[in-house]
Amino acid sequence: xxxxxxxxxxxxxxxxxxxxxxxxxxxxxxxxxxxxxxxxxxxxxxxxxxxxxxxxxxxxxxxxxxxxxxxxxxxxxxxxxxxxxxxxxxxxxxxxxxxxxxxxxxxxxxxxxxxxxxxxxxxxxxxxxxxxxxxxxxxxxxxxxxxxxxxxxxxxxxxxxxxxxxxxxxxxxxxxxxxxxxxxxxxxxxxxx
Amino acid sequence: xxxxxxxxxxxxxxxxxxxxxxxxxxxxxxxxxxxxxxxxxxxxxxxxxxxxxxxxxxxxxxxxxxxxxxxxxxxxxxxxxxxxxxxxxxxxxxxxxxxxxxxxxxxxxxxxxxxxxxxxxxxxxxxxxxxxxxxxxxxxxxxxxxxxxxxxxxxxxxxxxxxxxxxxxxxxxxxxxxxxxxxxxxxxxxxxxxxxxxxxxxxxxxxxxxxxxxxxxxx
Numbered sequence: 092x093x094x095x096x097x098x099x100x101x102x103x104x105x106x107x108x109x110x111x112x113x114x115x116x117x118x119x120x121x122x123x124x125x126x127x128x129x130x131x132x133x134x135x136x137x138x139x140x141x142x143x144x145x146x147x148x149x150x151x152x153x154x155x156x157x158x159x160x161x162x163x164x165x166x167x168x169x170x171x172x173x174x175x176x177x178x179x180x181x182x183x184x185x186x187x188x189x190x191x192x193x194x195x196x197x198x199x200x201x202x203x204x205x206x207x208x209x210x211x212x213x214x215x216x217x218x219x220x221x222x223x224x225x226x227x228x229x230x231x232x233x234x235x236x237x238x239x240x241x242x243x244x245x246x247x248x249x250x251x252x253x254x255x256x257x258x259x260x261x262x263x264x265x266x267x268x269x270x271x272x273x274x275x276x277x278x279x280x281x282x283x284x
Numbered sequence: 285x286x287x288x289x290x291x292x293x294x295x296x297x298x299x300x301x302x303x304x305x306x307x308x309x310x311x312x313x314x315x316x317x318x319x320x321x322x323x324x325x326x327x328x329x330x331x332x333x334x335x336x337x338x339x340x341x342x343x344x345x346x347x348x349x350x351x352x353x354x355x356x357x358x359x360x361x362x363x364x365x366x367x368x369x370x371x372x373x374x375x376x377x378x379x380x381x382x383x384x385x386x387x388x389x390x391x392x393x394x395x396x397x398x399x400x401x402x403x404x405x406x407x408x409x410x411x412x413x414x415x416x417x418x419x420x421x422x423x424x425x426x427x428x429x430x431x432x433x434x435x436x437x438x439x440x441x442x443x444x445x446x447x448x449x450x451x452x453x454x455x456x457x458x459x460x461x462x463x464x465x466x467x468x469x470x471x472x473x474x475x476x477x478x479x480x481x482x483x484x485x486x487x488x489x490x491x492x493x494x495x496x497x498x499x500x501x502x503x
Binding site for chain 1 (some may be wrong): 308311312315316349356359360363364366367370371385386389390392394395408433450458460461463465466467469470471473477479
């Protein structure tokens with residue numbers, strides 16, 4: 092059991108990385124990966140929301156959706172969006188420091204495709220409560236890893252001599268392609284088990 | 285609110301403000317499911333349907349949607365159409381539906397659709413919103429097929445299932461895999477940047493005689 096959970100975590104984190112393999116959460120990956128410090132905060136906020144989402148999705152899947160499967164998408168998005176809103180208010184009240192650190196990222200990532208993607212993948216694969224939790228944790232850590240890697244490369248590339256044609260998004264995409272290529276090397280990890 | 289003509293509303297989204305290639309919206313489906321032309325077309329048409337339907341509804345109800353909860357309302361409308369598209373695809377083309385997997389459901393969080401509702405459909409009459417949705421939707425399909433064409437030809441040696449290079453071609457598998465998505469879009473952007481730069485340079489040359497006259501006058 093423990094081993095299986097570990098492989099779910101590792102699989103979501105590096106082997107099938109959310110951003111570099113499934114293309115989930117590309118908006119923050121492109122948008123807020125210019126500085127390492129913001130990338131880390133964005134990653135932390137993502138881990139947090141993903142964990143909440145996983146619990147929500149498990150609850151909906153177990154208690155509500157067997158009776159109304161066609162409401163799956165609508166209920167996922169409504170429940171996740173409102174819960175994040177509530178959590179944001181609670182954090183603001185309880186821990187202003189944490190609120191300042193996560194700040195605007197919390198509401199932003201509610202509409203991030205990684206969140207809904209996690210809920211749907213978890214449902215399609217039939218994960219239970221613990222498995223879903225580890226999947227969310229791995230996915231969030233993987234997102235953070237990809238964000239921080241990208242931010243480090245972009246910080247370094249700022250002083251590099253880049254052809255004017257490639258400046259901006261084209262460079263980011265080609266670097267992301269190389270990163271994705273590198274992460275494909277981890278594919279051997281899962282098949283080894 | 286800037287005044288635009290119906291022609292502008294329609295043609296703007298197709299190329300000049302293409303959602304994927306220029307505005308960089310809706311990247312998740314544009315990269316994830318474009319490994320073959322067939323999948324790209326299916327995803328493009330599904331998104332086109334959702335975009336048109338949501339624009340129509342949002343524009344119809346724009347006077348009754350309260351400003352404070354407009355985003356949630358848009359999302360709900362979009363999610364309804366996505367559910368319809370999801371079930372429709374499953375019924376009409378089950379194999380393609382299987383290949384697209386979770387990404388059909390993920391049309392809900394395609395920021396391109398939400399941005400058209402927020403920026404256009406929520407403020408304009410029905411006819412204009414539909415024109416805008418048609419234009420943007422066609423632009424999205426074009427961008428997806430541009431991605432899918434390159435990736436299928438290089439990654440599989442085929443186009444829409446028909447062999448392009450004959451049997452002696454060794455498929456460049458990486459283009460059908462995730463890294464190929466990033467690289468293909470990156471190279472498309474490079475090519476478009478090059479065209480844009482060339483156009484700007486030519487415009488400069490055209491303006492040059494005036495510049496000479498001004499320089500002479502100043503001297």
